[in-house]
Amino acid sequence: MMKFKIDKFVLSIIVVVLLAYLFPQFGGNSSPLPLDTIGSIGISLIFFFYGLKLSPEKTKAGLKNWKLHLLVQGCTFLLFPIIVLCFYPLMQTEYNKSVWFAFLFLASLPSTVSSSVVMVSIAKGNVPAAIFNASISGLIGIIITPLWLGLFLNETAANYNLGDVYAKLLLEVLAPVALGLFLHRYWGKIAQQYNHYLSLFDKSIILLIIYKSFANSFEENAFSSINTLDFIIISVAVFSLFYSVYLLTGFLSNKLGFNTEDKITAQFCGTKKSLVHGTVFAKILFPNTSTMGMILLPIMLFHSLQIFIVSFIATRLANRKEAS
Known part of the structure; x- marks a missing residue:
């Protein structure tokens, strides 16, 4: 018999969004708390620890x-x-285009690391390949995600400049990753030893950014145009997007002659999207915007669904593996 637990991080996200709705004054533009600064420092530390845990030897292998x-x-991608x-x-309409752009943002994000590897391990898939793909995906996303968004942001955001975006990504993301990789030989084992606590830190920073984003959106009434029907349609679209990619990935895996373990890895890693990168990239790509909550909505729904x-x-x- 299969037992399911509600993911604690998903519950935490729901609580944080509720707090943002009830107390938006602490996360809005007029907030006395330096949440932006804390978030920026937290982002850099997240990716420093990410680099610290990323083994160059395993990546090459x-x-x-x-x-x-x-x-x-x-x-x-x-x-x-x-x-x-x-x-x-x-x-x-402009409203439909803004919702569509939030889905493009979701679609352009890299894969998530931890849950991809855990799920592949549970399903008895190719775990080393899952580790490699989930890890390398985040580095590729630093380059690819802004390129996809830049195709359409230039139409609506005059201040969107790829040079500025990459400069921020270089400073807040790539440089900490590079520093972490350099120090892996010295502190890598310590990072792995305290991986649980580092994961809690990552999630805390993500929850902080989500609170800030939604508090600002609630304060500016950014969700006033979304009714119950729209929310249901967005949820169905998220579900359809996930299953479309899942089925297509399975079809392509069969065509390429993958064994069961590789097919599991392809479908699990190829269909995941990272909420961590989503919140980080949203903060960098859309600074000081009241619509960030709307932009994050599809990825948050996708995260829970996946x-x-x-x-x-x-x-x-x-279970099928054990029964055979």
């Missing part, structure tokens, strides 16, 4: 299964955005 890697990264792009001609669905699939696959 993971390069061998190149067909699997190409499929995972292709699904993450090409298939997702292309599916969303197909719906752009249908967006006629944990629930993939947990169910992973448990079913694990």
Whole structure:
């Protein structure tokens, strides 16, 4: 019998959004608390620890299964955005375009690391390949995500400059990762030893950024145009996007002749999107905007959905493996 637990981080997100709704004054533009500064420092530390835990030796060893890697990264950074792009001609109003852009933001994000590896492990998939793809995805996303968004942000945001964006990413993300990689040989084992506490720190910073984003959005009434029907439609669209990519990834895995373990890894890693990178990139790409909460809404729904669905699939696959 399969037992399911509600993910504590998902519950924390719901509580934080509720707090932002009830007490927006602490996260809005007039807040006396320096949440932006704390968030920026926290982001840099998240990626410093990310680099510290990333083993260069394991990364090099993971390069061998190149067909699997190409499929995972292709699904993450090409298939997702292309599916969303197909719906752009249908967006006629400014509201529809803003919702669509939030989905493009979701589609252009890298894969999540921890849950991808955990789920692949539960389902008895190719764990080393999952570690490699989930880890390298975050580095690729630093370059690819702003490029996808830049195609459409230039239409509506005169102050969007890829040079400025990459400068911020270099300072807040890439430089800390590089420093962490350099210090891996000295402190890598310590980082792995305290990985649980580092994960709690990561989630705390993400919750802080989510609170700040939604408090600002609630203060500016950014969600006033979203009614119950719109929320249901957005949720259905998130569900459809996930399953479309999941099924297409499975189809391509079969065509490429992958064994069961590689197919599991392709489907689990190729369909995940990182809420950590989503909140970080949103803070850098859309500074001081009241619509950030709207931009983060699809990725937050996707994050909750992917944990629930993939947990169910992973448990079913694990049980089937044990029964055979």
